[in-house]
Amino acid sequence: MTKPSDTLYLYSDTANIMFFKPTPTTGQPLYLQLMQQIRHATETGVLQAGDQLPGIRTLAEELVVSPNTVAKAYCELEHDGVLELKQGSGAFVCANRRARSLAEQLPLARRRIRDLIERLRDDGLFDEEIRRAFEAELLYSAKIVKKR
Amino acid sequence: MTNEPVILTHCLTKSYGAAEAVRALNLSVERNRITAFLGRNGAGKSTTIKMLLGMIRPTSGSGTLLGNQITDAEENRELRKRVAYVAEDKPLYGYMTVEQTIRFARSFYPDWRSDVEKKLLHDYELPLRRKVKALSKGMRTKLALLLAFARRPDLLILDEPSEGLDPVGIELLLQTLVVQAADGVSVFFSSHQIAEVERVADSVCILEKGCLLVDASLDHLRQSYRRIDLVLPTLVGEGEFLIPGVQRIQADGFHMSVFATNNAEAVVERAHGLNAISVEVSPVGLRDIFLETVREN
Amino acid sequence: MLWYKAWLETRARFLASLATLTIFCAVLVHHALYIACSNTFPCTEGWIRPGRQAEFYRLLLVTQEFLVFMWVLAVVLLGMGGIVREKALGTSSLTLSLPVSRTRLMRVRVGLGILEALALAVLPWATVFAISWIAKMPVLISQVGLYVLLLVGGGLVYFAMAVLVSSVVAGEYTAPALAVGVVLLGLIIFDAWLRRFNVWRLMTGDFSIDRDTYLLSGHLPWWGILASLSVAAVMLLASTLVVRRRDF
Numbered sequence: 001m002t003k004p005s006d007t008l009y010l011y012s013d014t015a016n017i018m019f020f021k022p023t024p025t026t027g028q029p030l031y032l033q034l035m036q037q038i039r040h041a042t043e044t045g046v047l048q049a050g051d052q053l054p055g056i057r058t059l060a061e062e063l064v065v066s067p068n069t070v071a072k073a074y075c076e077l078e079h080d081g082v083l084e085l086k087q088g089s090g091a092f093v094c095a096n097r098r099a100r101s102l103a104e105q106l107p108l109a110r111r112r113i114r115d116l117i118e119r120l121r122d123d124g125l126f127d128e129e130i131r132r133a134f135e136a137e138l139l140y141s142a143k144i145v146k147k148r
Numbered sequence: 149m150t151n152e153p154v155i156l157t158h159c160l161t162k163s164y165g166a167a168e169a170v171r172a173l174n175l176s177v178e179r180n181r182i183t184a185f186l187g188r189n190g191a192g193k194s195t196t197i198k199m200l201l202g203m204i205r206p207t208s209g210s211g212t213l214l215g216n217q218i219t220d221a222e223e224n225r226e227l228r229k230r231v232a233y234v235a236e237d238k239p240l241y242g243y244m245t246v247e248q249t250i251r252f253a254r255s256f257y258p259d260w261r262s263d264v265e266k267k268l269l270h271d272y273e274l275p276l277r278r279k280v281k282a283l284s285k286g287m288r289t290k291l292a293l294l295l296a297f298a299r300r301p302d303l304l305i306l307d308e309p310s311e312g313l314d315p316v317g318i319e320l321l322l323q324t325l326v327v328q329a330a331d332g333v334s335v336f337f338s339s340h341q342i343a344e345v346e347r348v349a350d351s352v353c354i355l356e357k358g359c360l361l362v363d364a365s366l367d368h369l370r371q372s373y374r375r376i377d378l379v380l381p382t383l384v385g386e387g388e389f390l391i392p393g394v395q396r397i398q399a400d401g402f403h404m405s406v407f408a409t410n411n412a413e414a415v416v417e418r419a420h421g422l423n424a425i426s427v428e429v430s431p432v433g434l435r436d437i438f439l440e441t442v443r444e445n
Numbered sequence: 446m447l448w449y450k451a452w453l454e455t456r457a458r459f460l461a462s463l464a465t466l467t468i469f470c471a472v473l474v475h476h477a478l479y480i481a482c483s484n485t486f487p488c489t490e491g492w493i494r495p496g497r498q499a500e501f502y503r504l505l506l507v508t509q510e511f512l513v514f515m516w517v518l519a520v521v522l523l524g525m526g527g528i529v530r531e532k533a534l535g536t537s538s539l540t541l542s543l544p545v546s547r548t549r550l551m552r553v554r555v556g557l558g559i560l561e562a563l564a565l566a567v568l569p570w571a572t573v574f575a576i577s578w579i580a581k582m583p584v585l586i587s588q589v590g591l592y593v594l595l596l597v598g599g600g601l602v603y604f605a606m607a608v609l610v611s612s613v614v615a616g617e618y619t620a621p622a623l624a625v626g627v628v629l630l631g632l633i634i635f636d637a638w639l640r641r642f643n644v645w646r647l648m649t650g651d652f653s654i655d656r657d658t659y660l661l662s663g664h665l666p667w668w669g670i671l672a673s674l675s676v677a678a679v680m681l682l683a684s685t686l687v688v689r690r691r692d693f
Contacts, residue, residue, distance in 0.1 A: 022344035024433075025211075026430070027370055027430070027433065028370065029371060031369040052228075053225070056330060057330035058329070061326055064323050064326055064348065065347060066181075066329060066348050066350050067330040068180075068329070068350045069350070093353065114337065132428060135429075136427070136428055136429045139412075139429050140413060198538075201541070201542055202541070202693065203692070204692045221546065221689070228542060228544040235538035237535050237538070239535055239537070239538045239540075240536065241453075241536055241539070241665065243453055243454070244450075251446070255446040256543050257544075292539075357544055364585050382692075
C-alpha cells in the first residue's frame with residue numbers, strides 16, 4: 001500500500017487542494033467524510049480531471065487518520081467512477097460522464113434543497129429542527145446506500 | 149502475505165485465586181489494521197497483553213501472535229523479535245543516558261531504522277547525554293515510544309501510549325502510528341482517550357471484567373449503533389421495543405430512549421406502528437458506545 | 446548488550462567493594478610487613494628469621510579471615526538485582542519484552558557476578574603480593590593462589606544464595622537483609638553443630654593451615670570445595686527455574 005514519495009511534488013504542482021481533518025463525532029464513518037470532500041472538490045472544479053491525489057501514506061499522515069480509511073475512500077470513489085487507481089502510480093481524478101453530470105446535477109439539487117428549507121422555515125420550523133429531520137431521514141435510509 | 153490474524157486467542161483465561169482477570173478471551177486482531185483495545189481500569193487489558201508477550205502465564209487457554217504460540221517460551225522469544233511493545237508505565241533504565249538506552253535497544257533488533265531514530269530524536273527534542281532518571285515524564289514517554297517506533301516490527305503493541313504527553317505530543321504520536329500502519333505494521337493499542345481512538349482506529353475491542361464485549365470495525369459501529377428518542381401518544385411498556393439489536397430502553401412517561409447496537413430501522417418501524425409523535429434517530433459516538441457497553445455488564 | 450547493562454547495574458557496588466577490600470588488604474599487609482621486618486618498610490634484609498616469617502604468614506591468615514567476611518558481604522550485595530527486583534522498579538516490562546530468554550538474562554547476571562566475585566578475590570590478594578614485593582619480601586605466589594582458591598571455591602555458594610534470595614524476594618532492603626540473615630544464620634549453625642562442614646572455616650584456611658609455619662599446605666579440602674560449588678550450582682539452577690515460572 002505504499003505510494004511513491006514523489007507524489008508530494010505532484011501534489012503541490014497539480015492537486016492544489018487542502019484537506020480538512022475529518023471529524024470523528026458526527027457518527028459518519030471517516031472514509032465517507034473524506035469521500036465527500038474529494039467529491040465536492042471534483043464537482044466544484046478544485047480537482048480537475050487527471051489531477052493526482054496524494055498517496056495513501058501521505059494523506060493518512062497529513063490528516064492523521066488510518067491509511068485504511070484513505071484506502072477505503074479511494075476505493076469507493078473508484079467504484080463510483082470518480083477516481084482511477086493506477087497500480088504503482090496513485091489515484092487520479094477521472095474524467096468521465098458520471099462525474100461531469102454530477103457537477104451539473106449538484107447546483108440543481110442545492111436549489112431544490114434551498115426551496116424546501118425556505119418552505120419549512122415558513123411553516124415555523126427552526127433550522128436546528130430542520131437539520132435533525134434531514135439527518136434522521138438520511139440515516140433511516142442509509143442502509144440502501146451501504147455497499148459492503 | 150497471509151491473511152491470518154496477527155493476534156488470535158482461544159479461551160485465554162487468567163485467574164488469581166477466585167478472581168478472574170481475563171475470562172475465556174477469544175480475541176482476533178486483523179493484520180494491517182489499527183485496532184484499539186478499550187476497557188475500564190482493571191478490565192484486564194494489560195494482563196491480556198502481558199500474556200501475549202510471555203510475561204504472565206495463562207491459567208488456561210492458548211493464543212498465537214504472528215503465528216507463534218504464546219505459551220511456548222521459545223516461540224514467544226521468536227515472536228518478540230517482530231513485536232514492538234511499550235508498556236503502560238513506559239519502562240526505561242534510569243541509570244542509562246538517552247544515548248545508551250537507544251544503543252542498548254538497537255543492539256537487539258536487526259530491523260532498527262536509524263533514519264527514523266534520528267528524525268524522532270529531532271522531533272521529540274531528546275537530550276542525548278542526559279540520564280533517563282533526569283528526564284521529565286513527557287520526555288521519558290517519548291523515549292519509550294521512540295524505542296518502538298524506530299523499528300520495523302510486524303506488530304506494534306502500545307499500552308496507553310498517550311499518557312504523559314501534551315497535545316502536541318499526542319498529535320505526533322498519532323501521526324507516527326498512522327505512518328507505521330501505512331508501512332505495513334499492524335497496530336494494537338489500548339487507550340482511555342476515546343477521541344484519539346475515533347480518529348485513527350480501524351477496529352475496536354472493548355474489554356470489561358475480563359470479557360470481550362465488542363469486537364468490530366469502527367465504521368460498522370458508527371453505522372449500526374443508534375439512539376432513538378421517541379415521544380409516544382400513550383404509555384407504552386418497554387417490552388414493545390424488545391427487538392433484536394436493542395441493548396437498552398429508558399422510559400420516562402411518554403418519552404422513550406432506545407439504544408440499539410443494530411437494526412435501528414426496526415425500532416423506527418415499531419415506533420411508527422405505535423403512532424409515535426416524534427422519532428429522532430441519532431448516531432452514537434464511541435464514548436457513548438463504550439459507556440453503554442460497560443454499563444450493561 | 447546485556448553484559449553492558451549488567452555492568453552498569455553492578456558497577457557502583459563492585460567498585461566500592463573493590464576499593465574497600467583492596468585498601469583494607471593493603472593496609473593490613475603493610476602493617477604485617479612492618480611488624481615482620483622489625484618496624485621498617487621496605488625490609489632491608491631479605492627473608493628474616495624463621496620465627497618472624499611465621500608471624501608474617503599468621504598475619505596473612507588474619508587478613509584472609511577479615512577478607513572472607515568482607516568478600517562474602519560484597520558478593521551477597523552483588524547477587525542482588527535481577528528481573529524480580531526490576532519488577533519492583535518497574536523496568537521488567539522492558540527487559541522481558543526483549544527477544545532474549547529469561548535463562549539468558551539469568552546467565553548474564555550470574556556470569557558477570559562470578560567474574561566480579563573473582564576480581565574481588567584476586568585483586569586484593571594481588572595488591573598484597575605487590576606490596577610485599579615492593580617491600581622486598583614477596584609473599585609466596587602459591588600462597589596467594591591458594592588463598593584466592595579457597596575464597597572463591599568455598600565462597601561462591603554465598604553469591605548463589607544471594608541470587609536465589611533476590612529471585613524470590615523483590616524488596617530493595619528485604620532481599621539483602623534476608624541474604625545477610627542467611628549468612629549469619631549459616632555461621633551460627635555451622636559453627637555450633639556442623640563444624641566439619643563449615644564452609645567459612647574452609648574459606649579462611651582453617652582446614653588447610655599448618656599451625657607451625659602458618660602456611661597453607663597444598664593439601665586442600667577438595668571435597669569441601671566441590672561440595673560448596675555443587676550447592677552453588679543447585680541454587681543457581683533453582684533461581685533460574687523460579688524466574689522462568691514466575692509471572693511478571
